[in-house]
Amino acid sequence: MKHILLSILFACLGFSCGGNTVQAPYSYAVAETPWNEALGNHRAVLTVAAPADAVRLSFDWRRPDKEVEDRCFLIIDAETGDTIPNIQRLRVDNEQCELLFGPVSRKGTYFFYYLPYRVQEGWGNYHRGYYPKEDAPDRQWLSATSSASSAGQFPEATIARVESRTQFDSFFPMEVTASAGEKEQYRQANPGRFLVFPEDRSFPVRMKTNVPYKWLQGQDRSLFKGAAMPNEYYAFQLGIWAGNQELKSITYETSGLKSGNNVIPAEAITCFNINGVNPLGKPFTKKVSVAPDAVQPLWFGVDLKADQPGGTYKGVIVVSDETGYAVPVDIELKVSGKMLADRGDNELWRHSRLRWLNSTRGISDKPTEGYTDMSLSDNRISCLGRTVSLDMQTALPTSVDSWGHELLASPVRFIIRTSSGEKKLNGTVDLTGQSEGKMSGSWKAEDDDLTLTCNGTMEFDGWINYVYSVTPKKDLQIEDIRLEIPMKSEAAPYFMGLGLPGQETPANYSGGWETQGKTVHDYAVSIPTSKSTSWLWPFDSFWCGSEKAGIHCELRGASYTGPLLNLYRPAYPESWYNNGKGGFRINRSGNRTTATAYSGERTLKAGENLTFDFALLITPVKKVNSHSQFTDRYYHNGGAPTPGQENLDAGIKIINVHHANALNPFINYPFITADKIKDFVDEWHGKGCKVKLYYTIRELTNVVPEIWALRSLGDEILQGGNGGGFPWCREHYVTDYTPQWYQHLEDQQLGVAADASVLTATGDSRWYNYYVEGLAWLVEHTGIDGLYLDDVAFGRDMLKRMRHAMEEVKPGCIIDLHSNTGFSRGPATQYAEYFPYVDKVWFGESFMYDEMSPANWLVEVSGIPFGLMGDMLHGGGNKWLGMQYGMTVRQPWLTEGVSCDPRYIWRLWDDFGIMDAQMIGFWEKNPAVTTSDKEVKVTAYVNKGKTLLSIGNYSGAKKEVKLNIDWKQLGLNPSSVRMQAPAVTDFQEAQEFTPADLIPVDPKHGWLIIVSEI
Structure with a gap:
């Protein structure tokens, strides 16, 4: 089974499991048994004809990776395991390696390892890197070789083959580079703004800045031949090699493929680099540019019908650039055999899953399991457990009821203030969309200064989104544009966000989008801080409410989605952030707690559109x-x-x-x-x-079969970066990636030494x-x-x-x-x-x-x-x-x-x-049990005839507390109950209490006590 998986995996990763099928400067092979990983992933097998004080090696290694001259070299006797003590570097660059090494005590086979690295076991981020360069050669040996060099007395080592440690590590064939001279010669013989090289899916184009040696060895560039099965999603490539000028916009045309009267229409052929569907289900066309002398593969997919008749389908794909320069490539696709039931998805080497990149699966406004259809009555929109009433002149909520609890003290306000005061902009809400899971509306108002429009939606989960557009009719000085959410104080005992941890709602608080230095959140996390330490905390959202009802508010931007994580730091929404002038306030006064997000002063130019996007989520979202x-x-x-x-x-x-x-x-x-x-x-x-x-x-392993197709999409899927990390990534990705999770694989899963991931992109x-x-x-x-x-x-x-x-x-x-x-x-x-x-x-x-x-x-x-x-x-x-x-x-x-x-x-x-118990937390308005000390809390789990009390001491001191019990809520008669703390290993020893006892509670500890009828 393992060998089958290896064949599938490495075939789809661009290796040939059946021997060398591509012309190459040397014989390339995979080691029969993987050697010690610390020696690196690559070696040349050398043959030395006789003992000598020094042997010369000329190795046309054609390397794609960087800093080849900085790596450690090791030459080892294959029979004895002895290391050759002296290596003199004559020429080391990406094309060639010329060395003298010795002394060599016997004829035979020697291994030249040229990328040894420090093996890092375990997990995390790989940080060890390659070994430093070998020691300088012995002076006496160097002196002797210098004398011999002038007489030309060195025997030559021959290269029997070039080996990789595993199939997965190999450079062959798509990362064996053509030399600068070979490229120039080929260009002179084949002029043009760009050249196109058809390529099978079995050999994904890997290099961005180098041309494969394979391409320049008489390959027919005018024709691509492939073989497919009915119902297969067939993938192939056309590799673009740019000339000495940048190609600013590559595109293609095709009229489809024909076999007699049978057709594969043009609509069934797509280029993933140019055409796609974004995560919202909207089609798009992507601009593809190619730097001078760079390589850009175009990955194509052909969607064959389940009943596609057999035959050889022929057609042309014409690739062109912005100048109109065009290169036609004939396509011949032989369709035969039985229908491929799974489109090819179970055989990863086929790359049929590339069509998943344009999938719209799951895009629906239908309520998911556990949620109910929405309803609309007058100005009230309802979803599971929650109802929002709208002001039909401002489009904003006047009432938010969550599970029977009103949250608002007065209507929500979106305020625009100029030197003339607050704008009074009233319009009429028009319903633009209504379904079982989504309500949409639009709203517009204007005065002599500006036009204000709003598009709003509410969905079945209680999420409400407002997108306001402010468009001045003339240059306009703005004092502030802000959002005010006034809540009933009794409905808003807790607060979280805007740089604050979960806590009781502060009486007053203000802050900007970022706070430097010691943060109020430090006590809750294991991040050490000091006066010299600075942490940045995102301020894009907050929540205010109770366990009964609450409002979460997220301040968004036109292109912003998702949480502000440290790996993904999208730009703050310009409207709210306003170059740091925006900020937040909380004011708790009497029965009103107002959360305000303001954007500060700015000047808007006539016709300049400014978008304010925010979303409200009414909580709890479910029971x-x-x-x-x-x-x-x-x-x-x-x-x-x-x-x-x-x-x-x-x-x-x-x-x-x-x-x-x-x-x-x-x-x-x-x-x-x-x-x-x-x-x-x-x-x-x-x-x-x-x-x-x-x-x-968040991150993606390097073992993904389609990884090279994904790389061909630029930074759309794999985020760029400065490279580094695990040697495999340095040797194959080379540039423009950000290393992430690393896991050394002890048992070499499927012949892979490590799972080395890179950062993926967000957004579209x-x-x-x-x-x-x-x-x-x-x-x-x-x-x-x-x-x-x-x-x-x-x-x-x-x-x-x-x-x-x-x-x-x-x-x-x-x-x-x-x-x-x-x-x-x-x-x-x-x-x-x-x-x-x-x-x-x-x-x-x-x-x-x-x-x-x-x-x-x-x-x-x-x-x-x-x-x-x-x-x-x-x-x-x-x-x-x-x-x-x-x-x-x-x-x-x-x-x-x-x-x-x-x-x-x-x-x-x-x-x-x-x-089966009812959970009555200490946070309830009328908890079932309290204590005589506010730092000791009790949550009751009420069952028929018995209750489990969880007692917790949050203080740093030992306490003795008396319980205040609402016996009616427990359904128990205090005169006939037993209070027993059962023995629980590593938690508590057995003990009996009475309702009148003072109960000792150690700091940060507690009890589980069962109160039951006698």
């Missing part, structure tokens, strides 16, 4: 499902995804399969091991467990389309039950698409979302727009649980105010305080020095029946 929280227990073990019987006995129901293990080795590309994943899923479905998969977008990247189509494929072909998302950066539209795509295939799929607060700078704020589409959060990496206030726990970690629940992570969390929110760690989350096995608490859950 908390505590039954699922206490029964759907997670097994999450990155390196060992297979649970044991002890895990099953503990009640685990959901298995998260992370990446970087034998089952899912390559980050964000699980397709290569899909068969193994399917077998795993089938096995655990048989044991009553669901299986979810780590599969996201068609990788989003591929990702959604791939998700549906995974659900259908492997049977997975959903996704584990780890700090991703796409917008809410993607979450909605993903939900739709999964539900088309398999209703009931689940998503949990993980984030590191040091990474996303406040995940609950940054990811709020995701919450309608996720089932559980796992916020807690880098959180310092013992330093967090109850408000911070509730708002920023628990998920409860948003209709979700969560688990703990960093350092095992705090098992006593976590129970206040129904949280434990995941199994088997064990941290050195910290006992955090949740199975003992889970056993108590089962014995008590917590999954």
Whole structure:
């Protein structure tokens, strides 16, 4: 099976598994057995005819990588393993390597390693690099060789073959470069603004600034021949080699292909580099330019029908530039054989999945599972649990009711202020679109100074988007343009965002888009700070409310989507940011708490359009499902995804399969091991467990079969950068990439030494389309039950698409979302727009649980105010305080020095029946139980005839507290109850209490006490 996978993988990566099929300057091969990785991925096998003090090597190595002269050289005797002590470099550049080496004590075979590197085991970011250059040769030997050199007395080493350590490492054939002289000679014989080289999908064009040696060896450039099957999505390339002038706009024309009376129409042929469909489902045409002397492949796809008649289809593709210079290429595609049922998708070498780049799957406004159709009555729009009333003259909310709780103290206002005062701009809202999942409207008003238009939408998940356009009729001095959201203070006890952690709403607060120096968030995260340390925190969104109702507001820009993560830092929206003049204010006065986003003064030129985009999300987005929280227990073990019987006995129901293990080795590309994943899923479905998969977008492994096609799209999918990282990336990508996750693969998965990823792009990247189509494929072909998302950066539209795509295939799929607060700078704020589409959060990496206030726990970690629940992570969390929110760690989350096995608490859950209990948190307006000390909180889990009390001391001092119990809420008679703290391993020893007792509570600790009828 492994050999089959190797053949599939490396065929699609551009290698020939059946021997050398391309003319080359040397014999190229793959080592029968991979040598020590530290020696590097490449070597020349040398033959020395006789012993000598010095041997000369002339190696026409034709290298594509950079800084070849700075690498370490090693020459080793193949039989003895001895290292040749002296190497004198005569010429070392990308084209040639000329050396003297010696002394050589015997004739025979020698290995020349020219890219050895430091192997870095484990994971993270690769930072070790290549070994430094070898030591200078011995002076006496050098003196002797200098004398011999003048007499021309050196024997020559011959090159038996050039080897790569594995197929995956090979430069052959598409990275064996033509020399400058060969290129010049070929150009003189073949003049033109550019040349076109047809190329099979088996040999993806890899190099951007070098021409393959293969291309200049008599290849027929006028004809491409291919073989396909009915229903196949057939891919091939046309490689463009620019002349000495930049090509500013490459395009193509075709009238299709014909075989007798049968046709493959032009519409069935697409060039992915030029034509596409963006993640919103809108077609686009892309401008392709090529620098002088550079290479640009054009990847084409041919969409063959299921009943495509057999035959040889012929036609022409004409490639032209902006001057009209054109190069025709004849195309012959032989169609034969049986219908290819899967379009070719199960055979990765076919590149048929490139069509996924233009997929529109999942784009729909239909409500996803768990949500209801929207309704419109007069000026009121309703969705699940929430109703928004609109002022039909301003288009803004006058009332926001969330699950029966009114949030607004007065209408929301969008204010434009000039020296003449506030503009009074009233218009009429026109309904422009209405469906079961989306309501749209437009609004327009004007005066002598300006025109103001607005397009607004509200969707089934409670998300509302306003896009205002301000267009002055004359030059206009603006004092401020701002958004005011006035909320009832009783409805807004908590706040988060604008640089603040989850906390009680401050009486007054102001800030800009960035704050330098020590931040108020520091106490909640494990990022050390000092007066000399400066951190930047995004200020694009905030949330204000309670666990009953709240409003999340995100300030957006015309091209902005998704969370502001440290890997993805889109430009701040110019309208709100206004070169740093924009900012935020919170004012809490009496029964009114007003959040204001202002943009500051500016001058607008006549006719200049300025867009203010903001989105509101009404929370909670759904009802908390505590039954699922206490029964759907997670097994999450990155390196060992297979649970044991002890895990099953503990009640685990959901298995998260992370990446970087034998089952899912390559980050964000699980397709290569899909068969193994399917077998795993089938096995655990048989044991009553669901299986979810780590599969996201943020970074992408180097083992992706289509990686070279993706590189050909410029920075659309793979973000540019300064390069570096793992040697494989330096040797093959060479330039224009940003290295990311690195995982050394101990067992050399599929012949690959490491999973070395690069950063992907955001925004209009068609990788989003591929990702959604791939998700549906995974659900259908492997049977997975959903996704584990780890700090991703796409917008809410993607979450909605993903939900739709999964539900088309398999209703009931689940998503949990993980984030590191040091990474996303406040995940609950940054990811709020995701919450309608996720089932559980796992916020807690880098959180310092013992330093967090109850408000911070509730708002920023628990998920409860948003209709979700969560688990703990960093350092095992705090098992006593976590129970206040129904949280434990995941199994088997064990941290050195910290006992955090949740199975003992889970056993108590089962014995008590917590999954059937009503959770009454200490944060409720009328909690069931309070204590005599405000720093000691109680959450009650009320069951019929018994209640489980979670008592937590958030202070740093030991407390003794008396419980104040609302017996009516518990449904118990205080005169006939037993209060027992059962023994729970690593949590508490057994103890009895009475309602009148003072209960001792250690700092940052607590109790689980069952109050039951006698």
